[in-house]
Amino acid sequence: MINRVLRGRMAMPALIVLALVVLCAVLAPLLAPFDPNAQDLLTRLSPPQWTGGHLLGTDNLGRDVLSRLIYGARISLFVGLAVALISGTIGALIGIVAGYRGGWADRVLMRLADVQLAFPAILLALAVVAFLGNGLWVVIIVLGVTNWVSYARVTRSSVLSLRERDYVLEARAIGVGPATIMRRHLLPNVLASLITIAALNVASAIVVESALSFLGLGVPADIPTWGSMLADGQLYLGTSWWIAVFPGLALMLTALSINITGDAVRDAVDPRAYR
Amino acid sequence: MTDVMADPAAIPTTALWRSGGARTLNIGRAVLGKVVSAVIVLFIVATVAFLLVRISGDPLALLLPPDATQEQADQLAAQLGLNQPLLLQYLHYLGGLLHGDLGRSIFFDQPVVSLIGERLPATALLAVTAIVLSLVISLPAGILASVHRGRLTDTVISGIVLIGQSTPAFWIGIVFILLFAVRLRVLPAAGYGSAAHLVLPAVTLAIYSIAVVARVLRTSLADELSADYIRTATAKGLSRGQVVLGHGLRNASLPVVTVVGLELGSLLGGAILTEQVFSWPGIGRLTVEAISNRDFALVQGAVLFFALVFVVVNLLVDLSYTLLDPRVRLGR
Numbered sequence: 090m091i092n093r094v095l096r097g098r099m100a101m102p103a104l105i106v107l108a109l110v111v112l113c114a115v116l117a118p119l120l121a122p123f124d125p126n127a128q129d130l131l132t133r134l135s136p137p138q139w140t141g142g143h144l145l146g147t148d149n150l151g152r153d154v155l156s157r158l159i160y161g162a163r164i165s166l167f168v169g170l171a172v173a174l175i176s177g178t179i180g181a182l183i184g185i186v187a188g189y190r191g192g193w194a195d196r197v198l199m200r201l202a203d204v205q206l207a208f209p210a211i212l213l214a215l216a217v218v219a220f221l222g223n224g225l226w227v228v229i230i231v232l233g234v235t236n237w238v239s240y241a242r243v244t245r246s247s248v249l250s251l252r253e254r255d256y257v258l259e260a261r262a263i264g265v266g267p268a269t270i271m272r273r274h275l276l277p278n279v280l281a282s283l284i285t286i287a288a289l290n291v292a293s294a295i296v297v298e299s300a301l302s303f304l305g306l307g308v309p310a311d312i313p314t315w316g317s318m319l320a321d322g323q324l325y326l327g328t329s330w331w332i333a334v335f336p337g338l339a340l341m342l343t344a345l346s347i348n349i350t351g352d353a354v355r356d357a358v359d360p361r362a363y364r
Numbered sequence: 365m366t367d368v369m370a371d372p373a374a375i376p377t378t379a380l381w382r383s384g385g386a387r388t389l390n391i392g393r394a395v396l397g398k399v400v401s402a403v404i405v406l407f408i409v410a411t412v413a414f415l416l417v418r419i420s421g422d423p424l425a426l427l428l429p430p431d432a433t434q435e436q437a438d439q440l441a442a443q444l445g446l447n448q449p450l451l452l453q454y455l456h457y458l459g460g461l462l463h464g465d466l467g468r469s470i471f472f473d474q475p476v477v478s479l480i481g482e483r484l485p486a487t488a489l490l491a492v493t494a495i496v497l498s499l500v501i502s503l504p505a506g507i508l509a510s511v512h513r514g515r516l517t518d519t520v521i522s523g524i525v526l527i528g529q530s531t532p533a534f535w536i537g538i539v540f541i542l543l544f545a546v547r548l549r550v551l552p553a554a555g556y557g558s559a560a561h562l563v564l565p566a567v568t569l570a571i572y573s574i575a576v577v578a579r580v581l582r583t584s585l586a587d588e589l590s591a592d593y594i595r596t597a598t599a600k601g602l603s604r605g606q607v608v609l610g611h612g613l614r615n616a617s618l619p620v621v622t623v624v625g626l627e628l629g630s631l632l633g634g635a636i637l638t639e640q641v642f643s644w645p646g647i648g649r650l651t652v653e654a655i656s657n658r659d660f661a662l663v664q665g666a667v668l669f670f671a672l673v674f675v676v677v678n679l680l681v682d683l684s685y686t687l688l689d690p691r692v693r694l695g696r
Contacts, residue, residue: 203401204404204405204408206626210629211629211630211632211633211636212629212632212633212667212670212671212674213412215636215651215655215663215667216412216413216416216663216664216667217416218655219654219655219658219660219663220416220660220663221416292530296530296532297633299532300532300534300633300637303534303637303640304636304637304640304652305652305656306652306655319534319535319538322538323538323541323641326538326541326542326546326553327546330542330546333535333538333542334538334539334542337531337532337535337538337539340531340532340535341527341530341531341532341535344530344531344532345526345527345530345531348526348529348530349526
């Protein structure tokens with residue numbers, strides 16, 4: 090019980106952190122004190138300080154860490170949301186068709202899900218980036234098309250019971266086509282659980298994008314991202330800890346607050362789910 | 365990686381019987397079925413790797429150094445069979461795979477298989493240490509949290525697990541370097557060779573799976589501990605330890621094994637990142653080097669190798685259900 094209370098208590102701070110990150114992403118040009126790419130070699134590697142403007146210090150090229158952090162939130166959130174949207178759409182579509190059609194369509198699609206699960210997505214991302222080159226959209230599409238399985242499984246299992254409901258049977262009896270039934274009667278009923286999965290998917294996509302960017306295989310280097318900031322920072326760990334520590338903290342707090350918020354949403358949607 | 369955050373605990377134990385028909389098969393045919401689907405997955409991975417090299421442009425342009433002459437190009441094309449029709453190339457490639465031939469690395473000028481073989485011990489050492497470490501920590505943590513469910517111990521452990529699951533392991537590695545190598549100077553920041561070199565990478569790699577295993581074990585053991593047979597066992601006078609470890613844990617281990625198998629993908633990804641952070645000379649670092657060198661035969665080989673490990677471990681996980689759960693064996 091204490092856990093539930095604690096989770097409840099943590100939901101509000103998590104929401105506040107999340108709101109801050111969203112605010113940073115949306116208002117980046119207004120909030121950032123400096124141009125995130127402006128180099129100033131005279132003030133390079135200066136430590137965090139209250140006066141002098143560079144609140145979180147500067148990196149090896151004299152770029153303002155705070156400004157890069159604020160702009161980095163844009164990429165992280167954009168990748169996270171875009172991935173969740175793509176995988177959610179694919180997963181919901183596959184899940185609804187598999188659950189409503191049943192039979193061979195169900196067998197083929199669920200076997201496809203098994204194969205997808207059996208192939209680690211990070212491996213596919215690495216391979217695709219290696220062969221096709223890196224880019225924001227490459228990362229988004231690779232992660233988008235590899236994260237649909239949990240959406241599809243949840244959708245399918247809800248649809249299996251939904252399709253026997255009276256309103257679906259009646260709609261079918263009066264001649265409503267399958268596409269309309271899926272769109273009007275099935276989809277709205279699975280949306281709530283899909284949104285919960287999406288929240289967790291956003292968090293994991295943000296972490297994976299940062300990992301790829303850290304390896305230099307994600308978003309190209311001219312765009313500030315938390316992952317590439319970490320990679321830069323590791324090189325200067327001996328002298329300038331702040332370059333690597335702050336983007337990592339931002340990453341952790343963002344992922345943590347999305348996870349907590351997602352859990353809270355699920356608890357609200359499905360009070361029986363044991364945590 | 366796919367389902368990192370998608371609550372592993374929510375995966376029902378019936379996921380074991382994913383291929384619905386397997387339920388009614390006897391154990392021999394079930395094993396055969398698993399092996400066949402593992403082979404199919406590997407075949408698909410191999411095909412994807414083959415196609416990726418082809419659709420990314422002229423493989424010759426990728427495989428040759430930029431200053432190669434036309435003559436060299438023709439020679440390599442003939443040597444690799446690239447002047448043959450695509451289907452024939454594909455069959456040739458698959459035939460090579462069956463003989464353990466993964467091609468030749470352009471950058472190192474060595475067979476890919478021997479390069480991977482050279483780096484395998486380092487990666488295996490790191491992975492095995494991390495897995496042992498992770499089990500040594502996560503099993504007691506998960507058991508404690510579920511036995512003391514709802515109390516302070518549980519809250520603390522669950523909190524740590526939540527943070528551990530949300531923090532990218534490679535960043536934890538960087539913080540470790542900062543603390544233990546740069547500040548305290550007690551452990552080396554990078555390199556390979558001694559036990560001291562192994563500590564930070566192994567702990568870093570272990571953290572993620574510690575969080576996942578502890579979390580799933582806590583949930584599934586807590587479920588088991590509220591079951592009737594536990595009350596019966598307690599009523600007939602067994603000690604709490606015997607009840608939890610002897611009865612509950614065995615039944616609770618099933619979802620844990622499932623999740624460990626599925627999470628292996630993130631463990632492999634984590635190994636690539638950890639090796640990169642600590643300059644650990646394993647296959648993960650080799651892969652990243654290969655990507656930046658545009659050494660495509662090596663990337664392709666490494667991808668196939670990781671997929672092979674993943675598929676084989678998941679096959680073993682699938683088969684271990686029959687040992688852990690008699691219902692699977694009896695086909696109920």
